[in-house]
Amino acid sequence: MNCWFRGLTLASVVLVAACATTRPVVHHQGDVVTMGLQGQREHALADTSHWTLQGKLxxxxxxxxxxxxxxxxxxxxxxxxxxxxxxxxxxxxxxxGPDGAELEGLDGGTRRGPDAETLMAQTVGWQLPMAELKSWVLGLRADTGPAELRFGDDQLPSQLVQDGWTVDYKAWDATRQPAMPSKVFAEKPPYKVRLAIESWQLGQ
Known part of the structure; x- marks a missing residue:
């Protein structure tokens, strides 16, 4: 593995998200009202394909x-x-994009692969479900197969299980409409991805 990536190793990472509400520990299956609200969120964000986020990974x-x-x-x-x-x-x-992926910044020059998942796994050993993460980071179910949703007392998703991954929504930015995730933990043992989102810019 590239020595620079080894230099990134940390014993722990503090993930802090601005304007975040603390997530309740209790999960519950969505009732009609909760699922209706989630349906409204998904409808509002269904065409959201242009955005920028800043955070920590x-x-x-x-x-x-x-x-x-x-x-x-x-x-x-x-x-x-x-x-x-x-x-x-x-x-x-x-x-x-659909035509392949490129990774710049490694010793030895730019690397190329058929897609982001394959390229990252082959070059640095990272397992990032990029295709699904594009939906999960918005608090949406990916269109790659069945998904199970659980909700917190605030009627926002607290957990999503899909494609072998468990995605926990630890915090949301409820100041936005619709509310947006601000702390997302995804796990498929032994792999873990932790994302703390400090800012969202939708439509750009």
């Missing part, structure tokens, strides 16, 4: 933990995913 494979500042720009089917190392300030950039 932590990824673990069960042995190593890596983290950094994140800027994620989504432009339809195309993405620009930049991670900055917390100490050195060095960054790498993952870009691509």
């Amino acid at each position: 932590s990824v673990s494979d069960g042995n190593d933990n890596h983290s950094g500042g994140l800027t994620w720009k989504q432009d339809g089917d195309r993405y620009d995913f930049t991670i900055r190392a917390p100490v050195t300030g060095r960054s790498f950039r993952l870009t691509g």
Whole structure:
């Protein structure tokens, strides 16, 4: 693995999200009203394919933990995913779309692959479900198969189970309409992805 990524290893990562509401611990299956509200959220965000988020990302494979500042720009089917190392300030950039993916910033030059998931797994050992994460980060179910939703007392999703991953919504920015996730933890043992979102810019 690239030495720079080893340099990102941290014992723990503090994920802080602005304007976040603390999530209740208790989960419950959605009743008619709760599912109706979620349906309204999903309808309002269904066509949201252009956005930028700023935050912090932590990824673990069960042995190593890596983290950094994140800027994620989504432009339809195309993405620009930049991670900055917390100490050195060095960054790498993952870009691509339906025609493939490119990873810049590694020793040895730009790497290319058929898609983001394959490229990240082959080059740095990260398991990032990019196709699904594009929906999950919005608090939506991906269109890749059946999903189970659970809700907190605030009637916002607290957990989503899909494609073998368990996605816990630890905090939401309820100042936005519709409310947007601000702390998202996804896990498929031994892999873990932790995302703290500090700002959303929808439509750009």
